Amino acid sequence: MSINPNHFECHHCSKTFVRETAYYNHKCKIMEKQEGLKTLTGQCAFSCFKTWFMLKKRILPGDGSKAFIESKYYASFIKFAEFIKNLNLTDTDLYIQIVVEKDLPPVMWTNDLAYRYYLEYIDKKLSPLQQVDLSVNTLMKMADKMECDVPTALQKVGIIGLISLIRERKLSPWLLLKSSKFMQLLRNSSRDEQNQITDLIRPEYWQYNLTNSKYQSQLTQITKIVQELNI
């Protein structure tokens, strides 16, 4: 804001005021956005905006905050930041990479179609080891949040929690089916829970995967990871 002998002017929107009190009480969209940028959601949205620019191979002037605040997608990025938080998305950069490849504008990043692309990508394009990486990431975050080790976290989440994590591709059968602690949880769960797992992880399909020679070297590594995690 600048002060001029005859009037007060907001340097964001150029609105002028005769009275000082009116000037100090003034709030405009740009000021609100600048305030928003200081919040965690705002920071996350801004970081996604920068990733988007980078993937589009475009250069942001300065630190990029001005371009972000003035972007027509500002609200979409804020919404996307909330979406990441609510879903507890495992790999935000991968998600942005996929929606950019699919040429979806930021306004569409939070809809079901975009999310389905993300899940399909994980299933079809990521190698077993990459899927296990996502799972390890999920387990570490869980243990961190619960302030315990990974095996205890697995126990605490329980079979119902694990079912949703598998559905969201945050935990992969590539890892779980090699885990003795998971198998034990499964044996101790109810018939209904076991049925849900069977629907989600088709055992005959996975039996084939886990014995397929083309995955042998990756499976050896997965076994090592499972041992290190002590699950």
Ligand SMILES: [Zn+2]
């Ligand atoms: Zn203003």
